[in-house]
Amino acid sequence: MQFTRLLRNPSVTAAEMSLHAGRLTGRRVAGRHVVAVQDTSELVLGSRRARAGYGPVGRGNVAGLLLHPVLALEAGTGALLGLVSMQVWNRNAGELAPRRQRVTANKESRRWIDATKQAGAVLDGAASITMVSDRESDFYELFAERPHNVDLIVRACQNRRIEAPQEGPDLLLAFIDAQPEQGRFAVTIPAAPGRRARDAELALRFAPVAVRRPLNAADPALPETVDLTLVDVREVSKPEEGSEPVHWRLLTTHCVATKVEARRIVDLYRSRWTIEEFFRTLKTAGFDIEAADIGDPHAMINFVAAATIAAVTIKQLVQARDGNTDQRLSDAFDPDDQTILEAVSAKLEGKTERQRNPHPKGSLAFAAWVIARLGGWTGYYGKPGPKVMRIGLAEFHAIKYGANLGLRNV
Known part of the structure; x- marks a missing residue:
């Protein structure tokens, strides 16, 4: 009920969530060479309740929302550093004037320019910023209006x-x-x-x-x-x-x-594939967000924004599970989380080598091992995917909530 009230609160907006996530990412990228990847995904809402009040998406008689995120990756390693910005909107169901009769400011394509300018501001502390995007972003104004950095x-x-x-x-x-x-x-x-x-x-x-x-x-x-x-x-x-x-x-x-x-x-362009994998995490591979049965568009937009932020962390954990990205714990977790993660790791470890956390403390790979074990991975078979990481992260937050409970005023 608390979460429902949060989503429906008029003071809660996707834009504010985007700003907060962007500030955290901006701190992580300081001094790094960054690839910012942007793209748009259609969220087709198939439930009966969700059809009313939502604009058209895709082809045919389907309704839903549109999501346009920007992800920050580290050049060279491809490590996902965080969410730069996101735009979530409900398309107007009314007819629009022909595309060539509208100025760019009145077109949905404006999102590519806005996202690029937001990346320039959010990632300003990076050593370099390269924005990568696919064919839909090929229009003259984007090149002419790009930020200097x-x-x-x-x-x-x-x-x-x-x-x-x-x-x-x-x-x-x-x-x-x-x-x-x-x-x-x-x-x-x-x-x-x-x-x-x-x-x-x-x-x-x-x-x-x-x-x-x-x-x-x-x-x-x-x-x-x-x-x-x-x-x-x-x-x-x-x-x-x-x-x-x-x-x-x-x-x-x-x-x-x-x-x-x-x-x-x-090679920099090929890193765009990360955002395709991210959309898969948000949809079929992790959160199944399109199955959400929320009839209020404002609440659904907030839900999409919250799930997008969570999906970034899930994708970071999946990337880090083998220790190949060499990321720090602080790229995805709060500094105070390290003590809890180490305590949980000690409880989860067994006597055999395969049952021990093989990654150094303070690394994101160390956290990924803990989260995967909390999500049901045994450590023996296969590699933990987005669903396992999503379950494990929810378990970790429950443990963190319990560990931080103050009993002095009970």
Whole structure:
């Protein structure tokens, strides 16, 4: 009942939760090189109660909410450092004017610009910030209005007009296709729904481009051109039947002059997969948030915001379970939690080597072992996933609540 009242309280907002989570993440990223990953997910609410009052999402006659989070990752390790910001909204069910008749401020696409500016403010203490996003974010205003302290990597979607160099093609895709191949490298393409993991050979092309302002609907106050670099990477090995070959065209504000620098852009873009795994944690793999039966949109928006913050911690624990990210406990827990985690670990450990916590105290991996054991993992078989971590984290918070109870006034 307390939680229900909290969600329905008009003074409780997703925006305030986002600000609080962002402040915590801002402290963790100080001095680090950070990759900020943003994307949008549709939350389809299938319960009968949840259909009334919610706007359309997806295709067909379905209703729900939209969530647009920004996650902070450590460049190089890919370790999830925290939530930068999030936007949760209920789409208006009424008809809108055609897209080209609306200014950017009145479009949902504004979220990409707002999120990038929020990342620049929240992560200002980082050594560097690179914002990574997929094809939906490929629009001119994002490049023209980016904060000075944020670099961009955007997968190109539009065949844009460019300043033609030396009588060459004046369209983006024709221009890069005409460039000679500048190197190859091998990667492992991770598994995804309907696709097995595979090794692939990729070919690189890259070149600077001056992208021209669109002729239609663009604000005339924007600069006439924006200087970017286009990195083209395409799979030259033959994928197995049923798999599409990789082909990414990446527009970036980073300077790219060598094959090594181009490969780095590709690797930074590949870290975008973390947000896909995060959405899976929030939905089917961990929280099953779309099954929530909340008829009040305001309460549901607050619930989505709270679950998003919790899902970040779950994803951090799953990442850290093998000790590969080398993260500190403070990347996901309060400083006072270490004593409780160590006490619980001592109680959970058994006599055999497999039953002992193998990770150093003060590390996030140490905490992940404790949370997984609380969630029902035996330590012997398989690896703990999001559901196990979610159950274990709830158990830990119950233990923490009990440990912090004051009995002096009873």
